[in-house]
Amino acid sequence: MISEKMKPFMANNSAIRAMFEEGKRMAAVYGRENVYDFSLGNPNVPVTQVTEAILDVVKNEDFMTLHGYMSNAGYEDVRQTIAESLNKRFGTNFSFKNLIMTVGAASGLNIILKSILNPGDEVIVFAPYFVEYNAYVRNYDGNVVVISPDTETFMPKLDEFETKITAKTKAVIINNPNNPTGVVYDEATIKAMAAILEKKEKEFGTSIVLISDEPYRELAYGGVEVPFVTKYYHNAVVGYSYSKSLSVPGERIGYVVIPDEVDDSAALIGAATIANRVIGCVNAPSLVQKVIKYCIEHEVTVDLETYEKNRNLIYGALTEYGFTCAKPDGAFYLFVKSPVENEKEFCEVAKKHHVLVVPGSSFACPGYVRLAYCVSYEQIERSLPAFKKIAEEYGLCK
Numbered sequence: 001m002i003s004e005k006m007k008p009f010m011a012n013n014s015a016i017r018a019m020f021e022e023g024k025r026m027a028a029v030y031g032r033e034n035v036y037d038f039s040l041g042n043p044n045v046p047v048t049q050v051t052e053a054i055l056d057v058v059k060n061e062d063f064m065t066l067h068g069y070m071s072n073a074g075y076e077d078v079r080q081t082i083a084e085s086l087n088k089r090f091g092t093n094f095s096f097k098n099l100i101m102t103v104g105a106a107s108g109l110n111i112i113l114k115s116i117l118n119p120g121d122e123v124i125v126f127a128p129y130f131v132e133y134n135a136y137v138r139n140y141d142g143n144v145v146v147i148s149p150d151t152e153t154f155m156p157k158l159d160e161f162e163t164k165i166t167a168k169t170k171a172v173i174i175n176n177p178n179n180p181t182g183v184v185y186d187e188a189t190i191k192a193m194a195a196i197l198e199k200k201e202k203e204f205g206t207s208i209v210l211i212s213d214e215p216y217r218e219l220a221y222g223g224v225e226v227p228f229v230t231k232y233y234h235n236a237v238v239g240y241s242y243s244k245s246l247s248v249p250g251e252r253i254g255y256v257v258i259p260d261e262v263d264d265s266a267a268l269i270g271a272a273t274i275a276n277r278v279i280g281c282v283n284a285p286s287l288v289q290k291v292i293k294y295c296i297e298h299e300v301t302v303d304l305e306t307y308e309k310n311r312n313l314i315y316g317a318l319t320e321y322g323f324t325c326a327k328p329d330g331a332f333y334l335f336v337k338s339p340v341e342n343e344k345e346f347c348e349v350a351k352k353h354h355v356l357v358v359p360g361s362s363f364a365c366p367g368y369v370r371l372a373y374c375v376s377y378e379q380i381e382r383s384l385p386a387f388k389k390i391a392e393e394y395g396l397c398k
Contacts, residue, residue: 008138009138016039016040016041016131016358016362019037019358020037020039020040022039022351023039023040023356026351026354026356035354035356036354036355036356036379036386037356037375038356038357038370038371038372038375038383039356039357039358039372040372041179041244041331041332041333041374042372043244043247043249043332044247044376045247045302045374046247047246047247047248049295049298049300050247050248050300053298054287056294057287057290057291058287061290066287066290067286067287069282070283070286071273072274072276072283073099073101073273074099074101074255074283074284074289075289075290075293077096078101078289078293079096079097079100079101079255080095081292081297082099082255082292082293082296083095083096083098083099085296086228086257089228091231092228092231093260094257098257098258098259098260098269099255099256099258100255100256100269100272100273100276101253101254101255101284102253102254102255102256103253103254103281103284103285104241104243104249104252104253104254105214105239105240105243105254106132106136107252107276107279108239108240108241108255108256109133109136109211110136110139110275110279111256111272111275111279112171112209112211112272113137113139113211114139114140114275115271115272116170116171116268117137117170117171118141118170119140119141119142120141120142120143120168121142121143121170121171122143122145122168123137123142123145123171123172123173124144124145124164124165124171124172124173125144125147125364126146126149126156126157126161126174127146127147127148127149127363127364127365128149128154128178128180128181128335128360128364128365128368129146129173129175129363129364130180130213130363131362131364133173143168147160147161147164148160149365151337151365151367151368153183154181154335155183155185155189156193158189158192158193161193162199162200165196165200165204165208166204167206169200169206170206170208170209171208171211172193172197172208172209172210172211173211174193174210174211174212174229175212175213175214175216176212176216176226176227176229176330177216177217177220177329177331178216178330179216179333179363180333180335180358180365180368180370181326181328181335182311182326182327182329182331182332182333182334183328183329183330184220184224184226184329186225186227187227187232190227190229190232190233191232193233194210194232194233194236197233198234201235207235207264208235209236209237209262210235210236210237211238212229212236212237212238212239214226214238214239214241215240215243215245216330216331216332217240217245218244218245218301218302218304219244219302219304219307219330219331219332220329220330221307221308221311221328221329221330222308224329224330230261234261236262237256237258237262237268238256239254239255240254240255241253242254242292242295244302244331244332245301246292246301246302247302251285251288251291252284253284253288253292254284255284256272258272306377307332307374309377310332310373310374310375310377311327311328311332311334313377313380313381314371314380315327315328317380317384317387317388318334318336318387321387321388321391321396321397322391323336323337323387323391323396324337332372332374333370333371333373334371334373335360335368335369335370336370336371337367338360338368339391339396340394341367343359343366343368343369346369347369349390349393349394350390353387353390355383355390357369357371358372
């Protein structure tokens, strides 16, 4: 009954989701307050103005306009509002024609990959990376090429990157700020990456699309800037999601930006718009598109102070206890070095203390674990004695 192509997806079902389900089971047994679940990147900071936006849109928009079909690319007024916001913030020159509203960033990446990949084409990713990229590329019979992690800085290994670009390379995916490390690729890194891509395009006579996956763009701390990639490389496209910036992951709303500078941009925009339909999305949710317009016009966004406070507490405590991790500049994750080589063993020990974390092998970086600190400050406080006991068990405490 089940297709051969689907069976590997079932066998490699997300460890993140599996740990999340384990957390629900443990909460039912021990009480939610006694389980410290850091597995899932599920935003926990309410953006109450989103509710106001929904009520306003429902009250003031025509019923059929609000709930009917529109262009597969989405409402023109919504796309124009987003384009003007991007232009103001980043000095770009987009119009509604450069944007396609999508069912979150995931479908945005899928419509780009569907539009450009032929069987056997290669897509480069930088470890550690979001595990679903493997599935997105395999959906269209592409092959993932992994650049090994630099576990000192978790910045891209550009020397290895240059050697692994071939005539079959069709795309490169970056995630900035990064999940699972929280690292932000700075302007110098993006410029160096762009120079390598331009060199390789000329060498092979091909077009290589740089896909920047940016659901965490607005979650950068301490004045750290996240470069907007289309300013640095002509064949760059951006996939964005409002899941984190507005705390609405269940609403599945985002967009793709395809600049005019991209090779055959009109054809790619057309293909991606059709892909939005033929992969089964048809169009992004209509009501939430209008909500996004309202939120942009009223400058609604998540309160970063909560996440930054969480980051400072858990990073400070874990490093004090002897754990090793890079301090994240963005997103809401810590990527912590496992005190033993097999990080899955460490995950099991942590679970005995009711602490749930995700093994780094799920992100192509074994030997580390990911903690999502998008939880209540109180949960982090309650978890610290458990983390200290784990550290003591491994002889980490100084």
